[in-house]
Amino acid sequence: xxxxxxxxxxxxxxxxxxxxxxxxxxxxxxxxxxxxxxxxxxxxxxxxxxxxxxxxxxxxxxxxxxxxxxxxxxxxxxxxxxxxxxxxxxxxxxxxxxxxxxxxxxxxxxxxxxxxxxxxxxxxxxxxxxxxxxxxxxxxxxxxxxxxxxxxxxxxxxxxxxxxxxxxxxxxxxxxxxxxxxxxxxxxxxxxxxxxxxxxxxxxxxxxxxxxxxxxxxxxxxxxxxxxxxxxxxxxxxxxxxxxxxxxxxxxxxxxxxxxxxxxxxxxxxxxxxxxxxxxxxxxxxxxxxxxxxxxxxxxxxxxxxxxxxxxxxxxxxxxxxxxxxxxxxxxxxxxxxxxxxxxxxxxxxxxxxxxxxxxxxxxxxxxxxxxxxxxxxxxxxxxxxxxxxxxxxxxxxxxxxxxxxxxxxxxxxxxxxxxxxxxxxxxxxxxxxxxxxxxxxxxxxxxxxxxxxxxxxxxxxxxxxxxxxxxxxxxxxxxxxxxxxxxxxxxxxxxxxxxxxxxxxxxxxxxxxxxxxxxxxxxxxxxxxxxxxxxxxxxxxxxxxxxxxxxxxxxxxxxxxxxxxxxxxxxxxxxxxxxxxxxxxxxxxxxxxxxxxxxxxxxxxxxxxxxxxxxxxxxxxxxxxxxxxxxxxxxxxxxxxxxxxxxxxxxxxxxxxxxxxxxxxxxxxxxxxxxxxxxxxxxxxxxxxxxxxxx
Ligand code: ADP
Ligand code: MG
Numbered sequence: 284x285x286x287x288x289x290x291x292x293x294x295x296x297x298x299x300x301x302x303x304x305x306x307x308x309x310x311x312x313x314x315x316x317x318x319x320x321x322x323x324x325x326x327x328x329x330x331x332x333x334x335x336x337x338x339x340x341x342x343x344x345x346x347x348x349x350x351x352x353x354x355x356x357x358x359x360x361x362x363x364x365x366x367x368x369x370x371x372x373x374x375x376x377x378x379x380x381x382x383x384x385x386x387x388x389x390x391x392x393x394x395x396x397x398x399x400x401x402x403x404x405x406x407x408x409x410x411x412x413x414x415x416x417x418x419x420x421x422x423x424x425x426x427x428x429x430x431x432x433x434x435x436x437x438x439x440x441x442x443x444x445x446x447x448x449x450x451x452x453x454x455x456x457x458x459x460x461x462x463x464x465x466x467x468x469x470x471x472x473x474x475x476x477x478x479x480x481x482x483x484x485x486x487x488x489x490x491x492x493x494x495x496x497x498x499x500x501x502x503x504x505x506x507x508x509x510x511x512x513x514x515x516x517x518x519x520x521x522x523x524x525x526x527x528x529x530x531x532x533x534x535x536x537x538x539x540x541x542x543x544x545x546x547x548x549x550x551x552x553x554x555x556x557x558x559x560x561x562x563x564x565x566x567x568x569x570x571x572x573x574x575x576x577x578x579x580x581x582x583x584x585x586x587x588x589x590x591x592x593x594x595x596x597x598x599x600x601x602x603x604x605x606x607x608x609x610x611x612x613x614x615x616x617x618x619x620x621x622x623x624x625x626x627x628x629x630x631x632x633x634x635x636x637x638x639x640x641x642x643x644x645x646x647x648x649x650x651x652x653x654x655x656x657x658x659x660x661x662x663x664x665x666x667x668x669x670x671x672x673x674x675x676x677x678x679x680x681x682x683x684x685x686x687x688x689x690x691x692x693x694x695x696x697x698x699x700x701x702x703x704x705x706x707x708x709x710x711x712x713x714x715x716x717x718x719x720x721x722x723x724x725x726x727x728x729x730x731x732x733x734x735x736x737x738x739x740x741x742x743x744x745x746x747x748x749x750x751x752x753x754x755x756x757x758x759x760x761x762x763x764x765x766x767x768x769x770x771x772x773x774x775x776x777x778x779x780x781x782x783x784x785x786x787x788x789x790x791x792x793x794x795x796x797x798x799x800x801x802x803x804x805x806x807x808x809x810x811x812x813x814x815x816x817x818x819x820x821x822x823x824x825x826x827x828x829x830x831x832x833x834x835x836x837x838x839x840x841x842x843x844x845x846x847x848x849x850x851x852x853x854x855x856x857x858x859x860x861x862x863x864x865x866x867x868x869x870x871x872x873x874x875x876x877x878x879x880x881x882x883x884x885x886x887x888x889x890x891x892x893x894x895x896x897x898x899x900x901x902x903x904x905x906x907x908x909x910x911x912x913x914x915x916x917x918x919x920x921x922x923x924x925x926x927x928x929x930x931x932x933x934x935x936x937x938x939x940x941x942x943x944x945x946x947x948x949x950x951x952x953x954x955x956x957x958x959x960x961x962x963x964x965x966x967x968x969x970x971x972x973x974x975x976x977x978x979x
Contacts, residue, residue, distance in 0.1 A: 292538035294342070296335055296416040296423075304334040316412050318611070319467060320448070323412065328380030335416060336365060336378035339423035347378060349386035349408040350424040352439045353393040354845050356739050358570050359429075361388045362422050383425065384410045394848070396841025398435045406431050411440060414567045417537050426567055435838055439741035442833050443563060446748035447471055449831040453755035454608060454616065454632075460762050461628045468611040471748055472728075474559030475569050476543075478600035478736050479576060480551050480588040481523060483978045486970040487586040491864055496857045497590035497737075498655070500948070501864065503956040504596045505973035509549045517546045522583060522979055523553065530555070530579045537575075539568045548664075549597035550976040559605060562748070566741045569602075573737070585979065591735040592658035594972060599659040600736030604743050607728035608632065608751075618727035627772065630681075634779040635758060636729060637672060639750035640722055641786035643827070644670040644807050645818045646750060647722075647733070650742040652812040652846065654853040656735030661810060663793050666721035666732050668815075669801045669808045671788040673720030679789060685773075686780040719792035749833045756831070812850045813937035819843045847933045854940050858924045858948055865917045865951060868968035870910060873958045876966045877906040902961065909958045916951040923947040 292299070301310055309330040315321040339347070346362040353359050365376040386408040393406070408427035416425045429438035436442055447470070454469035487493050492500040519527065527544050534541040540558035547554050555576075557568060573589055580587035592599035608616045616632045619625075640647065647670050651660075659665035674682070683689075717723055723730045734743050758775060765771040785804040790797060801808060809815035818824065820843055828834040834842075884899035923943040930936035959967060970978070 287535060290532075291535045294418040294536045295538035296338055297538055298415075300338055301331075301334070304338060305330060313412065323384070325380055325384075328384050328410075330380075332378050332380045332383040335383065335423065335425075336376060339418055340365065340376055342418055343421060344418050344423045345421045347382070347423040347425065349388065349410075349427040351408050351427045351429040352566075352570060352739065352741065353429055353437060354396070354439065354842065355394060356439075356737070356849075358574065359388075359393070360422070360424065361386075386427065393429075393437060394845045395431065395437055396844040396848075398431055398437060398837060398841045406437050411444065411563070413444075413561070414564050415538065417571075419537075419571075435835060435841075439739050439745075440563070440566070442745045442838070443566060443741045443748075445833045446745045446752070446831075447562060449833060450608070450748040450752040450755070453752045453759060456759035456763065457631065457635075457755050458610070458628075460759070460768065463610075466610045466612065469616070470609050470611065471562040471744065472559045472607045472609055473562040473565040473740065473744060474557060474605040475565060475734075475740050476554055476556040476603040476605070477569065477572060477576075478547055478552060478554045478602065480549070480590075480593050480600065481526065481553060481580060481585045481979055482551060482588060482593075482975050484581070484584045484586050486975055486978050489969045490975075491868075491969075492857075492860055493586075493588070493593070495860045496853075497588060498593045498857075499595070499972070499975070500857055500861045501869065501952055501955050501959070502595065502972045502975075503959040505971070505976055507550075507973070507977075509597045512548070514546050514550050514552070515548045519544075519546060519553075520979065522585070526579060526583045526585060527553075527555075529582070530576060533575050533579060534572060537568075537571060539572060541572070547598070547600075549594070549599075551979060552598065552600065559607075562606075562740075562744045566739065566744065569740050589737040591653070591655035591737060594976065596972075597976070598664040599662070601656075601659060601665050601732065602734040602736055602738060602740065604731040604734050604740055604747075605725070605728050606731060606744065606747060615727050617724075617729070630685075630776055631758065631772065632755075633678070633724075634776050634783075635751050635754035637783050637786060638754040638757075638779050639747070640670060640672055641783040642753070643746065643750040643824070644786070645809070645815060645821070646746040646824055647731070647743070648807065648809050648815045649819050649846075650746040651733045651735060651738060652809075652815050652850075653735055653738065654812060654850045654857075655737060656733075657811045659735065660733060661798075666719060666792050667798060667801075667808070668810050669792075669798060669806050670721050670733070670786070671792065671801065671806065672729075672786050673717045673723040673789055673792075674787055675717075675724060675789065678724065679787065682780050682784070682787075685777055686784070717789065717792075720788070721792065745833060749828055749831055752831055753827050811941050812846065813941040816843055816847050816850070816937070817934050819846075844933055847937045851927075851933065851936050851940055854944055854948075855924060855928060858920055858944050861948055861951055862917055862921050862924070864968075865913055865955060869955050869958065870913050870917070872966050872968050873906055873910050873913065873962055876962045877903055877910065879963075879966075880906070906958065906961060909954055909961070912954040913951070913958065916947070916954050920944070920947040920951050 301313065305313065309327050312324060312327045313331060316323045346364050348360040348362045350358060350360050365378055366374040367377040369375045388408060406429055408429050411426045411428055414426035416423060428441040430441060431437050450471060451469040455466055458466050490499065492498065531541050541555055542558045543556040545554055559565065576587045619629050648668060660668040721733045731743055731747065734740060761775060762768065762771055785806065788797065798808065819839055825836060825839055828839065829836055880899050881903050927936060927939045927944050930939050
């Protein structure tokens with residue numbers, strides 16, 4: 284049997300394959316494109332394409348596709364065969380450099396938010412050589428960016444690459460000020476921890492809500508939920524273990540560094556974490572991971588739920604985005620250094636992040652906003668919708684000492700003057716953990732914890748990279764050319780701490796007292812997607828994102844529209860699914876059971892002449908009242924849906940849905956869930972929470 288070492292990356296056209304298959308000069312030139320972003324020569328592209336084709340065909344591939352990430356949030360592919368007719372009636376297998384570099388899918392049905400009229404529907408895809416091509420099934424997949432003619436980005440990769448570029452540029456300016464001019468590139472690294480649920484496929488198939496919306500829209504709590512904490516890190520059941528084993532194999536073949544797996548807090552909930560990689564690659568890999576999780580689950584008679592809140596009453600699923608910045612030489616810029624000099628540089632990068640997160644709290648909230656994730660943020664299981672930073676006691680004390688010109692407790696009473704030779708060495712305290720902070724410093728990286736489980740991690744990292752690049756730009760503008768660098772540096776760090784310390788919070792983020800405190804501090808608290816999304820177009824956000832070249836103004840307008848449309852459509856589909864389930868499944872089930880009970884009472888009366896016993900009488904009257912209630916609430920929801928569906932302006936529509944449809948959904952659910960607790964289980968039209976959560 285092949286060992287992991289042998290088959291790891293076997294389906295990837297990675298550096299090992301390139302080195303082995305490409306002529307030396309072609310390889311060198313491609314490496315320059317990958318590592319330094321140098322433009323690619325056509326002759327090089329032709330040579331690479333030929334090698335890719337030979338390699339892929341050898342591995343049984345028959346087709347190739349440009350693989351891209353449109354604004355739907357999932358990946359897209361359109362397969363083309365390698366075959367081309369030969370004069371002798373046979374075929375030859377062709378794949379040119381041109382086909383590698385550029386594709387023209389007729390992609391008129393992808394959301395563009397008005398960026399592209401249908402009459403000029405042809406977007407084009409462009410090869411991203413920084414993410415390796417790979418084979419999925421019988422298809423060679425080439426990671427690409429997706430743009431409209433005219434260059435406007437129609438995808439998530441393009442702005443992500445731009446954000447990496449601008450962060451690299453600004454960080455290099457800062458490094459130069461610290462005497463480090465040899466760095467060619469500064470890189471963002473990301474390790475996304477992915478949560479998910481596994482449910483039995485046979486049970487899943489019986490629930491229209493799961494099939495149509497990915498979450499349960501009804502369901503009384505099971506007698507047992509997550510209160511015993513016996514699932515978290517518990518022994519993995521054989522069926523789940525078999526799933527995980529096969530998942531790992533598939534991911535490893537694709538060169539995805541799946542590393543850690545464990546049971547999560549909620550029953551049936553699990554997590555997978557890869558080893559971190561460059562954010563662009565991490566994003567591609569996370570998209571692939573989500574896709575392959577679902578495929579592998581199906582082979583095991585399971586369904587992998589990536590929805591943020593598949594079940595009420597137990598934890599939902601998120602994604603922790605572990606983020607750091609390093610140089611191409613491997614120096615982690617968020618790692619406290621060995622010498623005071625390195626520490627001054629570390630503190631500046633730390634301050635850049637603090638300033639970025641405070642200045643652009645709204646953008647970070649927006650970057651994780653979806654109808655699904657709104658159920659988690661602020662629901663005592665995930666960080667609140669308020670963004671804040673956890674630094675831990677030691678770093679907080681260092682910053683306080685700098686701000687107040689007081690001695691830092693860890694040193695021999697030296698003042699925290701940032702004169703680079705006075706700053707103390709401080710320890711990286713890895714025991715200092717806080718699980719409730721949306722944005723936590725964890726020793727040498729930040730962990731952004733607000734992402735939803737189904738979100739592409741691109742959005743969060745675009746905003747993070749851009750906001751930090753903006754801080755660095757402002758710092759570099761101020762520091763370049765000053766006479767007394769050390770004093771200027773000290774003053775600037777001090778000013779950042781003073782101006783932005785409101786964003787620092789080491790306490791319990793799940794506490795209501797924190798929300799009150801956050802409001803006093805003037806931090807934003809956008810509870811829903813409808814609340815936050817319009818702020819994407821606030822002038823300060825547009826200015827920052829466009830001046831750094833991460834987005835064009837029209838790309839932002841289009842994204843705001845698409846995200847809000849997505850919010851509205853998602854909730855309207857959920858609401859319509861509820862109406863249909865209530866009318867055609869739940870109400871008839873309750874009605875039928877009520878009739879059975881009434882009939883029993885009548886039979887009993889005929890038998891012994893007594894009055895119906897209080898059990899039946901009470902049950903019948905309770906159930907009848909609930910049936911009326913269900914009918915009433917269904918009506919109300921239907922009305923709310925049709926009123927909201929008619930609102931043309933998407934900002935108004937999202938607000939209306941938030942204010943009328945969501946409460947009407949809650950009201951209908953409450954009546955139905957109560958009815959479930961009183962109805963004979965045999966009559967209930969679909970599997971209940973206990974079966975779903977403990978059925979694997
Ligand atoms: P946790 O305790 O939160 O599970 P881990 O130490 O297991 O944290 O790491 C979680 C994720 O963070 C992994 O994907 C890991 O590869 C990633 N990670 C570790 N170091 C870095 C770093 N310097 N930059 C980015 N991600 C990192
Ligand atoms: Mg974590």
